[in-house]
Amino acid sequence: MATYEAVIFDFGGVVTSSPFEAFNRYEAAHKLPENFIRTINATNPDTNAWALFERSDIDAAAFDDAFCQEAIAAGHNVGGGDVLALLAGDVRPEMVAILDGLKARDYRIACITNNVKTTPDSADGANPGMARSPEKAAEIAAVMTRFETVIESSVEGVRKPDPAIYELACSRLGLAPEACIFLDDLGINLKPARAMGMGTVKVISAAQAIADLSALLGHDLP
Secondary structure, X not given: OOOOOEEEEOOEOOOEOOHHHHHHHHHHHOOOOOOHHHHHHHOOOOOOHHHHHHOOOOOHHHHHHHHHHHHHHXXXXXXXXXXXXXXXXXXXXXXHHHHHHHHHOOOEEEEEEOXXXXXXXXXXXXXXXXXXXXXXHHHHXXXXXXXXXXXXHHHHOOOOXXXXXXXXXXXXXXXXXXXXXXXXXXXXXXXXXXXXXXXXEEOOXXXXXXXXXXXHHOOOOO
């Protein structure tokens, strides 16, 4: 069994509930095809509005327009601002307990998040500018303090699944990829990590992720 020293978490869809759930609720309410928003975000994934925004190549106003144009081209009028309002998920307390349990066992924990800046001084993820309320912002900020290092796409100008973002995380931890486990809710984001030698967990639910992480580590959690 591999000996792991660090566990690296995605944030949205792992530590918090997935924004995809909110996307689907929006689609149902507005009579849009199921997964319409995800399909737009997966089309031209390196150059579309979403990719540009997560790398901070464009600001929120430009994203609003660019996403709307992509949506119209796909058959429906959806503003980028509507999508941004759906991003703030709910913190999963069982995953926060895992963070604390890992720290208690002296594992190092970090975060790699594809996120977006909504103002010059705020980003969804490490800086909870997208939170729906001051209370939620404080809750997310408290969770983020648990990470030794946070790698944000909007800060670094590189986003998952670019291998460079995983290499950056390992560099800041001072660890080889083989010493790390990475959790993400998207398989496409896990492939580069696995290719580098990391252990990987695809998060479908909190309970499943905890079980799979425990199996990789070789002991129960938290």
